[in-house]
Amino acid sequence: MGWIGETVDSIKSIQIRQLLTQAVSLGMIVTSALIIWKALMCITGSESPVVVVLSGSMEPGFKRVKNKQWQHETTLCKWLEIVVATLQLNICSMKLFLGDILFLHMSKDPIRAGEIVVFNIDGREIPIVHRVIKVHERQDTGEVDVLTKGDNNYGDDRLLYAQGQLWLQRHHIMGRAVGFLPYVGWVTIIMTEKPIIKYILIGALGLLVITSKD
Structure with a gap:
């Protein structure tokens, strides 16, 4: 419960403005990934x-x-x-x-x-x-x-x-x-065959970004 408890406390302590900032950061990460993918499509x-x-x-x-x-x-x-x-x-x-x-x-x-x-x-x-x-x-x-x-x-x-x-x-x-x-593609295969792993990883990354103090 140590890590989970600290994460819950961290989320509770986040102010609305800080939460919005972290959400924007998460959106920028996703947007950057999409831009890189589209750029690769154009280049290749x-x-x-x-x-x-x-x-x-x-x-x-x-x-x-x-x-x-x-x-x-x-x-x-x-x-x-x-x-x-x-x-x-x-x-x-x-x-x-x-x-x-x-x-x-x-x-x-x-x-x-x-x-x-x-x-x-x-x-x-x-x-x-x-x-x-x-x-x-x-x-x-x-x-x-x-x-x-x-x-x-x-x-x-x-x-x-x-x-x-x-x-x-x-x-x-x-x-x-x-x-x-x-x-390297085994990561994709495992997440496709075991969707729960994909959701856990996405959720963990989302929490990491939202609860980040930086």
Whole structure:
């Protein structure tokens, strides 16, 4: 009861003016987060610049094959270097683990077989992260059709597409993978599967801001 009691006493001692000030501070934090997210959308050209891998269909993990420019490292500095370096490396050897965070960019360059893309399917709310295995360019219009597949799946994704759909068009693609952070997305997965944890964390952060003396 010590920490809870102190928190209750702190809330009771807060004056209305101070409470409004803290509420404004909390609102500014939320607003800043939204501004940063919108800025990332503009910079990357993707409606979802950061996504979490929610299934094991792209295992056995994000790694580089032998004789490439870099190998799997564990230090924080190396991971930050990887995020930057991946922009210039061949994306075809990317593999993903459940819980990895993926950074997306949507450039106008042609989509290539071997790239990892995030795409939407009509009628589905959750985007899918899979690899492009075949690209078909229409000679009459110049439009590109794309076929995808999960690295850990036996067949292509046509069973996942909308009924009668055989290919993805560019408007289905939300972004192209350019970097990653391994396992960081587990926080999101846990909060999604256990909503009570999310509410506890949000409530605790809100109390921390409101009861802050600074």
